[in-house]
Amino acid sequence: MKAAAFKYLRAENLDNAFDAFAEYGDEALILAGGQSLMPTINLRLAQPAVLVDINHISGLSGIEQSGEKIQIGATTRHFELANSELVASKLPLIASAIKHVAHRGVRNRGTFGGSLVHADPAAEMPACAVALGATLVLESRAGERRISASDFFLGVMSTDRRPDEILTSIELSADGPGDVWAFRELSRRHGDFAMVGVTAKARRASERLEDLRLVVFGCEECPQISAVAASLAASGQEPVAIAQAVAEELNPMTDLTGDAETKRFQARSLIEQSLGDLLEGRADG
Amino acid sequence: MVETVSIRLTVNGAEVSKEVEPRQHLTDFLRNELGLTGSHIGCEHGVCGACSVRVDGRVVRGCLMLATQADGAAVETIEGIVESSEAADLAEAFIGRNALQCGFCTPGMMLTAAELLAEGKPLDRAGIRQELSGNICRCTGYQAIVDAVESVLVKKTGEV
Ligand SMILES: Cc1cc2nc3c(=O)[nH]c(=O)nc-3n(C[C@H](O)[C@H](O)[C@H](O)COP(=O)(O)OP(=O)(O)OC[C@H]3O[C@@H](n4cnc5c(N)ncnc54)[C@H](O)[C@@H]3O)c2cc1C
Ligand code: FES
């Protein structure tokens, strides 16, 4: 289908975008990679009056390390994350998970920030951001606001972003010694959204997992840390028991990829495998 | 009156200046304004890959990028890539292996395959399938397409 008419505004800086918000309110939508927004516009599910293209705002893209922090600009594209040596060495979970995000042509254009703001419950990057304890930096005319990924996601395609805010960058901690991670996903075809997925980060100390941050995605309304997983792991429970307990308390949504009970079953086995990966330091999913 | 935006870009190396409607996507622009009908339009929402074109060196969905967004960009289409003989090996392999029937998916398949061939990393058949997973073919069953890409990749990397 063809898009309905809209105005196009190429923002050269954040102020251009804030001006558009001031003038058009929620009739103005940010256009980043367009890989989620353009389909909805072509299908006329969204009919914005104005598209504010943020692809040319300098300083919004790039991956940098300062101390133990890695800063990823919101318009950094999926393929840039996949090709980055810094990401491969300091954020190996992202490096592994990004390969599961869509297909080559989509990864060439889709952005990290767009994926987070879009907040699809089956998307990989929001789940990884929560597992890694990322901090999101949002800017508006009122200034800068920082929020943790766990507080940012509120529901299905719903976040704490305010309509006049632009996500400008994402801050993550570089992997340190003893850090382990896991990523496992079930999908019908490589590059599809997850039917169910599990990602986790922890510290391994004497055969136990400390500070376990385990997230199931493609399952509940939005990614969140499992508190049960963390406490059972800290007390040295076996993966099979932890997986059982976490799966039991999940609240899976039935969707086109499976019904709730199927997802609970799939999640349980992915959780068990992921905990095995963490304990054995076996990383790739 | 329909509002338009002026854009300047290069298409297959030639400079182009045009007035476009903001809502026109890049593949419609190439097909309707420039007569470059090699890029096809299947789903118009990102799932089929038939509309693939190369923008500033990377293959993208032409249906998910606006023509106005290509202002200042270097766009290449299957026409340009075939003409420049960049994809000569690939075209020959596609024909040799019967990797196309109706040909609707072929420009997108070839552009995507050209990008992974240019990266030159050895890939097994499963890896090639993963790389082509974003391009749908309704005719061949993919086997012959994977054959064609594999044969060029093996020739290039010297690895099986
Ligand atoms: C065929 C296909 C398969 C896909 N498969 C997957 C998959 O398996 N896994 C997956 O995770 N994704 C998948 N995607 C989606 C893809 O990853 C998108 O790139 C991503 O969801 C959105 O990023 P974008 O930059 O394209 O954002 P856009 O589409 O430009 O924007 C998405 C939304 O976020 C808002 N937005 C974007 N950037 C900002 C910002 N900086 N600040 C504030 N608001 C902003 C926009 O206004 C819009 O509402 C797929 C897409 C396609 C077409
Ligand atoms: S027409 Fe663009 S992906 Fe199908």
Ligand code: FES
């Ligand atoms: S050859 Fe017909 S769609 Fe692929």
